Amino acid sequence: MRRTRLTLAATVAALSILAAACGGDAAEEPAGTGTTGGAAATDAGAETGTETAGTETAGTETAGTETAGTGGDYRITLIPGVTGDEFYVSMECGAREAAEELGVELDVQGADTFDPTAQTPVLEAVLADPPDAILIAPTDTQALQAPIQAAVDAGVVVVLVDTTLDDPSIAASAIASDNVEGGRMAAEALAELIGEEGPVLVINVNPGISTTDQRQQGFEGGIEAYENITYLGTEFSNNEPAQAASIVDATLAAEPELAGIFATNLFSAEGAATGIRNAGEAGADISVVGFDAGPAQVDQLEEGLVQALIVQKPLEIGRQGVEQAVAALNGEPVEAEISTDFVTATQENLDDEEIAPFLYRDAC
Amino acid sequence: MSATAPKPAPAVEAPAASAGASERRRRAVRLATDSTALIFVALLVLLAIFSALKPGAFATVNNLRNISIAAAPLLVLGVGMTFVIITAGIDLSVGSVLVFSGVIAVKVMTALGNSGWGVVVVGTVAAMLTGLAWGLVNGALIAKARIPALIVTLGTLGAGLGGAQLITGGVNLRGVPRELVTVVGVGRLFGVVPWLVAVALVVTVVGAVALRMTRFGRYTFAIGSNAEAARRVGINVDRHLIKVYALSGMLAGLAGMISLARFTNTTIAGHSTDNLQAIAAVVIGGTSLFGGVGTILGTVVGVFIPAVLQNGFVILRVQPFWQEVAVGVVLIAAVYVDQLKRRARDRL
Amino acid sequence: MTTPLLQAHGIVKNYGHVQALRGADFAVQAGEVVALIGDNGAGKSTLVKVLAGVTHPDGGEIRFSGRVVSLPSPTAARAMGIETVYQDLALAPDLDPAANLFLGRELVRPGLLGRLGFLDKSAMAERTRTAFAEMGAGVQSDTAPVGSLSGGQRQSIAVGRAAAWASKVVFMDEPTAALGVVQAGKVLELIRRVRDSGVAVVLISHNMPQVFEIADRIEVLRLGRRVARYRPAEVSMEDVVGAMTGAVVQEEVS
Numbered sequence: 001m002r003r004t005r006l007t008l009a010a011t012v013a014a015l016s017i018l019a020a021a022c023g024g025d026a027a028e029e030p031a032g033t034g035t036t037g038g039a040a041a042t043d044a045g046a047e048t049g050t051e052t053a054g055t056e057t058a059g060t061e062t063a064g065t066e067t068a069g070t071g072g073d074y075r076i077t078l079i080p081g082v083t084g085d086e087f088y089v090s091m092e093c094g095a096r097e098a099a100e101e102l103g104v105e106l107d108v109q110g111a112d113t114f115d116p117t118a119q120t121p122v123l124e125a126v127l128a129d130p131p132d133a134i135l136i137a138p139t140d141t142q143a144l145q146a147p148i149q150a151a152v153d154a155g156v157v158v159v160l161v162d163t164t165l166d167d168p169s170i171a172a173s174a175i176a177s178d179n180v181e182g183g184r185m186a187a188e189a190l191a192e193l194i195g196e197e198g199p200v201l202v203i204n205v206n207p208g209i210s211t212t213d214q215r216q217q218g219f220e221g222g223i224e225a226y227e228n229i230t231y232l233g234t235e236f237s238n239n240e241p242a243q244a245a246s247i248v249d250a251t252l253a254a255e256p257e258l259a260g261i262f263a264t265n266l267f268s269a270e271g272a273a274t275g276i277r278n279a280g281e282a283g284a285d286i287s288v289v290g291f292d293a294g295p296a297q298v299d300q301l302e303e304g305l306v307q308a309l310i311v312q313k314p315l316e317i318g319r320q321g322v323e324q325a326v327a328a329l330n331g332e333p334v335e336a337e338i339s340t341d342f343v344t345a346t347q348e349n350l351d352d353e354e355i356a357p358f359l360y361r362d363a364c
Numbered sequence: 365m366s367a368t369a370p371k372p373a374p375a376v377e378a379p380a381a382s383a384g385a386s387e388r389r390r391r392a393v394r395l396a397t398d399s400t401a402l403i404f405v406a407l408l409v410l411l412a413i414f415s416a417l418k419p420g421a422f423a424t425v426n427n428l429r430n431i432s433i434a435a436a437p438l439l440v441l442g443v444g445m446t447f448v449i450i451t452a453g454i455d456l457s458v459g460s461v462l463v464f465s466g467v468i469a470v471k472v473m474t475a476l477g478n479s480g481w482g483v484v485v486v487g488t489v490a491a492m493l494t495g496l497a498w499g500l501v502n503g504a505l506i507a508k509a510r511i512p513a514l515i516v517t518l519g520t521l522g523a524g525l526g527g528a529q530l531i532t533g534g535v536n537l538r539g540v541p542r543e544l545v546t547v548v549g550v551g552r553l554f555g556v557v558p559w560l561v562a563v564a565l566v567v568t569v570v571g572a573v574a575l576r577m578t579r580f581g582r583y584t585f586a587i588g589s590n591a592e593a594a595r596r597v598g599i600n601v602d603r604h605l606i607k608v609y610a611l612s613g614m615l616a617g618l619a620g621m622i623s624l625a626r627f628t629n630t631t632i633a634g635h636s637t638d639n640l641q642a643i644a645a646v647v648i649g650g651t652s653l654f655g656g657v658g659t660i661l662g663t664v665v666g667v668f669i670p671a672v673l674q675n676g677f678v679i680l681r682v683q684p685f686w687q688e689v690a691v692g693v694v695l696i697a698a699v700y701v702d703q704l705k706r707r708a709r710d711r712l
Numbered sequence: 713m714t715t716p717l718l719q720a721h722g723i724v725k726n727y728g729h730v731q732a733l734r735g736a737d738f739a740v741q742a743g744e745v746v747a748l749i750g751d752n753g754a755g756k757s758t759l760v761k762v763l764a765g766v767t768h769p770d771g772g773e774i775r776f777s778g779r780v781v782s783l784p785s786p787t788a789a790r791a792m793g794i795e796t797v798y799q800d801l802a803l804a805p806d807l808d809p810a811a812n813l814f815l816g817r818e819l820v821r822p823g824l825l826g827r828l829g830f831l832d833k834s835a836m837a838e839r840t841r842t843a844f845a846e847m848g849a850g851v852q853s854d855t856a857p858v859g860s861l862s863g864g865q866r867q868s869i870a871v872g873r874a875a876a877w878a879s880k881v882v883f884m885d886e887p888t889a890a891l892g893v894v895q896a897g898k899v900l901e902l903i904r905r906v907r908d909s910g911v912a913v914v915l916i917s918h919n920m921p922q923v924f925e926i927a928d929r930i931e932v933l934r935l936g937r938r939v940a941r942y943r944p945a946e947v948s949m950e951d952v953v954g955a956m957t958g959a960v961v962q963e964e965v966s
Contacts, residue, residue, distance in 0.1 A: 083684060107681050116627050117634030121671075124430040125678035129421030142538060143627040146550065206633065207535045236534045238633055579818050579829040582807075586815055589804035589859075596766070596802045597816030598787040656806030708860070 074104040074329055075131040076322060079123060081139050081163060082114040082239070086294035086360040087266050087314050088137065091161060093364040094318030095135065102326050107131075114209075114239050116143035123147050133157035133325035135318075141166045141210055157328045161321045162314075164210045173324040177312045178339040179211045183218020183264075186289045189308045189344055190223075190260045193287035197228035198259025201251050203244050203268045204234045212264040215291060219262050232258075237268045244271025245278060252279050258286055266292035266360075273297070273305040293345055293359045301347055309345040311358050316340045399650025399701055400662040406694075407665045407672065414676035421679050429558060433626070435671045436564035437462070437619040441642040442649075442663040443571035444612035448513075449646050450575075451588040451608055452655025453506065456517040458616045459638030460524030461498045465491040466620035466630045467528045470537040484544045492617040498524060499613020503606030521639065528632055538629040549625040560622050567615065572660035584608060588655025641670065644691065648698040652706065669694060715778040717742045717912050718763065718794070718881050724771035725758055732758040734936035735772065740881065745903060745913040747923040750933035751956050756916045757799075759933065760883045763914075764796040765789030776880075793880030797887055801870040805859025809851050810840035812858050813873045843876040844868075864895030871899055875906045882906060885916045900926050920949050932956055 078095055080088035092108050099106035109126055111118030119139045124147065126134065134156055138144035145165050151158050152170050160174040168174045190200060202219060205212045216234055223231055232255065237244035244263065248271075252258055261276075263269035269290025276283035290297055293311040300306045320338050328334045349355050415423035441458050448455045469491040476483045498520055505516040548559045557565075575581035583604050586594045595601050623631060647653060648669055649662025670691045677687045716739035725733040733755045740746045750756050761767040763774065765783035773780055776792060783789045786796075803812050814836045820826035837854060844851050851865055851872075858866055867887060874882045884903070888896035903926060907913050917923050923930060924944045932940040932955040940955040954960030 109678050109681070110684060112684065113634065113636075115631060115634035116629075117623070117631050120627070121430070121434040121674065122678055122684075124434070125427075125675045128424065128427035128430070128675070129418055129679045140536075140627075140629065143629055143631075208538070208629070238534070577830055577833075579820065579831060582811060582818060582831060585807060586804045586811075589806040590802070592800075593802035593804050594815070596786060596796075596798065598785070598790065599816050656804065 074133065074326060076104055076106050076133045076135065076325055077126050077131040078106060078108045078161075078318070078321075079119065079126065079134060079136040080108065080110045081119070081137040083110040083112050085114075085266060086362050087162075087292050087312070089362055089364070090314040090360040091137075091318035091321075093361050094315030095322045096318075096364055097315075098319040098322035102322065104322065104326060106322065114139050114205075116140040119144065120147050123151065127151055127154060127156065130154055130156050132329055133159065135159050135161050135321040135325060137162040138165055139163070140208055142208070145170075157325050159321045159325045159328075161317050162211055172328040172334050173321075173336055173338065175317050175320045175324065175338040175340065176211065177317070177342060179214035180218035180221075182291065182310050182312070182342050183215035183220075183262075184222035185218075185342060185344060186215065186262050186291065186308075186310050187219045187222025187226075189310070190262055190287060190289040191226050191229060193289065193307050194229070194259040196226050199230040199232050199255055199257060200260040200262065201232045201247075201255075201258065202234040203237050203247055203261060203263045203272050205239050205265050205268055206236055215264045219264075229259075237263075237271060239265070239267050241267045241271030241274060244268045245275035248272050248275025248283075249278060252282055252286075256282065260287045260289070263288065263290045266290075266294050266297065269306065269309070270294070270296050270300070273300040276305050295360070295362050298345075298350065298359055301345065301350065304347065307346065311343050311345050311355070311360075313340045313342070313358055314360065315358070399698070399705065400659045400665070402701065403648060403650055403662060403665050403669070403698065407669055410669065410672050410676070414672065414679070418676075418679050422676060427675065427679075429561075431668070431671050431675050432561045432564075433558050434675075435667050436558075436560040437622045437626075438638065438641055438645065438671075439564045439664065439667045440567050440615050440619040440622060441638060442645045442667050443567055443660060444615035445642040445646045446571070446649075446651055446658055446660055446663045447575065447584055447608045448612050449588075449643070449651050449653060450584050450655055450658040451605060452591075452653075453513040453588075453605070453608070454517060454643065454653075455502065455609065455612045456514065456639045457498065457502060457520035457524055458612065458619075458642055459635035460521045460528070461495050461613050461616035462620040462623065462638060463630060463632050463635050464498065464524045464528045464620075465494040465617035466624050467531050467537060467632075468494045469621060469624060470540060470630060471531070473541055474537075474539060478539060479541050479543075481541075481543055484541050484548075487541075487544075488618070488621050491621045492614050495617020495620065496610050496614040498616070499610035500606060502613065503609030506609065507602040507605040525632070525636075528630070532630065532632065534632070536629040536632055540624050540628055544621075544625050545628055548622075549628070560626060563618075563622060567618070568660060568664060575658075575660055580604075580607070585656055585658075588657075590656075644670065644695050647702075648695055650698065650702065652702045653699070654706070657702075666698075714741060716740060716775075717777060719775040720759070720763060720772060721775070722772040723759065723762055723769045723774075725755075725762060725767065725769050731936055733762070733769070733772075736933060736936055737938045738763070738931060740912045740914055742880070742912050743907055743910045744928040745907050745915060745926055747915045747917055747927035747930045748933065749917060749923060749930060749952070749956060753935075754933040754956070755936045756933055757885060760796065760885060760914070760916060763789075763881075764794060764883055766796075790877065793878055795874035795878035795882050797870050797874045797882065797884040799885040799889065801866055803858050803866060803870055806857045808855050809844070809858060809869050810836045810854065812869060813840045813843065813876060815873075817877070844872050862895075864891050864898065867891060867895070867899055868902065871902050871906075875902065875911070878906070878911050881912045881914065883914045883916075886918070887915065888917075888919065888922060896922070920952065923952075924949065934958060 076099065078092055080091065082088065096106055109122055111122050116139050127150065134151055136148065136158065138148065138160065141164065145167060148158055148165065149170055158171040160168055160171045162176055164174050164176060200223065202216055204216050207213060220231065223229055235247045237247060244267065248261065261272050263272040269292060272288055272290065276286055276288060288306045289308045289310065290306050291310050293309045297306065297309055301309055317340055324334050343355055343358055345355050421427065445455060445458065469487040472490040473483050473487040476486060502516055502520055505511050506513045552558050553562045575584065583599055586599065587601055587604060591601055645666035646663050649659065649666030651658030651662055673690050674687045718740050720736065720738040722735045722737065723733045724735055736755060736759055738759060748756050758767065762769045765786045765788050774783065775781065804815065819832040819835050821830045821832045841854065851869060858869060871884065871887055888899050891899065903913055915927060927944055930942045930944060930952060931938055932952065934956060942952060951960055
């Protein structure tokens with residue numbers, strides 16, 4: 001009896017909080033791009049004096065000399081595929097640099113596993129207090145389609161970065177590396193390293209991730225050209241370095257003549273190199289081509305555990321993402337698709353000017 | 365001749381009124397320190413704080429709806445876990461059973477053409493039966509073979525997930541009937557309550573009624589409180605434990621369907637911490653890990669506190685890692701309060 | 713002599729190599745208190761377990777109202793009106809007194825709800841109040857979890873439970889072991905009332921003064937057999953202790 005009364009009282013209290021909140025709901029609809037743009041324009045005049053960036057802000061009133069124009073009070077949220085991954089951290093760094101130059105506010109919200117069950121609630125919470133634009137790396141081409149559509153319907157500008165959706169046309173822009181090309185480059189690099197003969201293995205992440213699937217695809221296409229190379233197939237690491245290491249151990253046991261490994265992303269490459277190190281003698285002759293250049297991977301490259309890394313340009317992706325978002329918010333023309341390219345890093349060229357700036361960062 | 369009721373007695377004078385007053389006072393104290401009441405108040409406080417900090421954003425119907433949708437599968441798991449933990453047991457396998465059941469459901473529905481409500485119903489039944497089967501395995505090993513629940517469910521956690529990966533080749537199965545996604549997944553009852561939330565609510569209410577008002581619920585409490593005493597009075601403890609774990613498994617199967625409806629694929633990698641989240645929810649809600657005490661309402665609150673924390677923190681643009689810390693603190697506080705109450709209770 | 717209500721003859725029980733009972737006998741009449749005493753290892757608890765249906769004897773026979781019966785489970789014993797109060801009380805500490813009283817024998821609501829297992833909590837609460845009032849058990853709180861009550865109260869509830877359900881025989885294993893004087897007095901009072909209502913009470917106790925205070929008869933077990941039967945009024949404590957330890961031998965009177 002007493003518990004029922006308590007429950008009733010608590011329910012009434014909760015409902016009254018809700019009612020009070022809903023009363024304020026009607027007035028607080030997320031602003032469409034039009035109103036935000038208008039508000040931003042009037043504010044921009046007052047804001048210019050306080051901008052820390054350089055000449056771009058002065059150009060606001062005059063016909064924009066800069067390609068991307070300036071942001072007024074725009075808020076942009078970056079939702080990476082997963083937190084704690086240097087690829088996405090570098091993307092964040094590039095985005096922050098561009099945001100500072102353009103005078104827009106950037107914040108990052110992400111989940112700690114690369115999975116739609118974790119990313120979707122984060123996206124929905126971000127949309128509860130919607131920013132003007134979202135940069136997002138969808139963790140699943142299908143599962144994120146509806147939630148991102150909801151964002152677009154709410155008037156938020158969406159830019160896809162890195163990964164994409166089954167139907168990317170709903171977004172203002174999609175920016176990614178040409179991952180098929182990257183896979184092909186990896187095939188060439190690996191073939192050269194192993195003298196164009198021997199068995200090779202691919203360690204991928206999880207099917208359903210657009211980027212890594214394309215890398216695998218590109219690799220398979222590229223490696224076909226080499227008659228003396230046997231393609232053993234693809235194993236999935238689930239984005240866990242430990243699992244990648246186990247895969248290497250197991251493959252070596254089954255195929256002692258293993259000549260080369262292509263690991264399609266950062267954690268897979270890290271794990272593959274660890275597996276090689278564990279194998280000791282047996283692993284000494286195996287060449288590894290990895291994807292991505294996080295600090296641990298650069299170390300492994302220097303130690304000689306990995307022979308080459310196909311390096312994306314996440315800083316560039318982040319920068320472009322912010323620039324396209326701001327352009328869309330300003331009503332300016334937007335590039336629907338941008339492909340960024342790669343560089344190949346080896347032990348020898350790590351310090352070269354063309355390579356060093358592209359290595360990933362673990363903090364901005 | 366069997367005794368079906370205690371012997372009737374002539375009416376005896378009731379004790380003096382002062383005994384009644386002290387009884388009322390004792391009840392009031394117990395109410396005020398009741399774990400469930402306290403944690404409910406904590407949830408309301410959280411809601412109030414977040415609403416005050418971000419009025420237009422947090423306390424909106426849309427946002428609260430989203431929180432509820434995200435919490436729905438966990439709530440379904442939590443109801444089953446409440447029964448299990450009240451028996452002083454534990455079920456670590458729920459996340460894996462959820463995934464495995466979803467995989468079986470997709471296979472079945474795909475084989476039947478993957479379209480139409482009939483297929484959805486068959487798929488749901490398949491998922492729940494699969495979960496039930498896993499639960500029976502758990503229950504039998506725990507009750508009959510007398511292997512500790514922690515070990516058994518750890519084993520089925522691995523076996524379930526491994527089984528799912530074997531069947532699917534590690535690849536998420538995609539493709540569920542359109543009806544499942546468009547109506548159950550995103551649709552709403554009366555245009556207001558999402559179907560997913562409605563399902564979870566029904567499960568919660570049925571669970572609460574069963575726990576508090578039926579013999580099944582009372583046996584659950586009795587076994588958790590003193591299994592040996594229950595045995596001595598003739599309760600078939602083994603059979604009841606098997607039923608409880610079977611229930612937990614069946615609800616995990618249902619949660620698997622809910623997840624399918626929302627994400628349209630089997631999300632194999634996304635449920636590895638579901639078990640701990642469910643346990644945390646149950647414990648935060650005031651159910652004791654040592655058994656014998658617990659409420660479904662508490663579990664509801666326990667599910668929503670981490671969900672509200674996560675949502676609120678994102679809205680406030682707080683670093684995500686603080687959310688984990690906050691949930692951890694709440695969990696420890698909840699267990700500590702339970703320990704204090706236990707110490708007060710046990711005079712031995 | 714009237715037929716004993718419950719009677720055991722030549723009970724044998726072995727646990728592996730240990731012979732707990734080697735042809736033990738026992739008898740109790742309706743409406744009397746019998747103290748079953750013996751040193752540690754004499755087999756008292758085992759004998760009680762056999763008579764309460766918890767354990768199966770390896771040999772011997774049990775008679776109830778003169779008829780040979782078998783007690784395959786505690787439920788079967790209870791169906792015959794035999795209840796037991798164990799030394800550890802067998803109460804569920806988180807449940808309230810009414811729930812404990814009706815544990816395993818819950819009242820369900822009439823009709824469809826009853827078939828689904830819905831409990832009739834108000835009926836159980838009502839009957840518990842009545843039963844305890846009749847027993848004079850004096851339980852302070854109807855709704856508190858039993859674990860939060862004092863040791864004496866818990867004992868009262870355990871004894872009250874057995875007394876409420878037992879229509880024939882109640883076994884009590886050390887019912888006052890952990891109690892203070894006043895509380896023990898109340899339990900003894902309760903035992904008297906149970907006896908006076910016509911139920912047979914079998915008491916296992918090491919507490920000689922208490923045994924002499926309340927028992928109508930004493931049966932002594934030693935090394936798995938009955939070695940003596942006394943009436944407290946006709947014997948001294950030293951003789952009883954002597955029978956327990958084997959110092960005194962009494963001719964077995966059947």
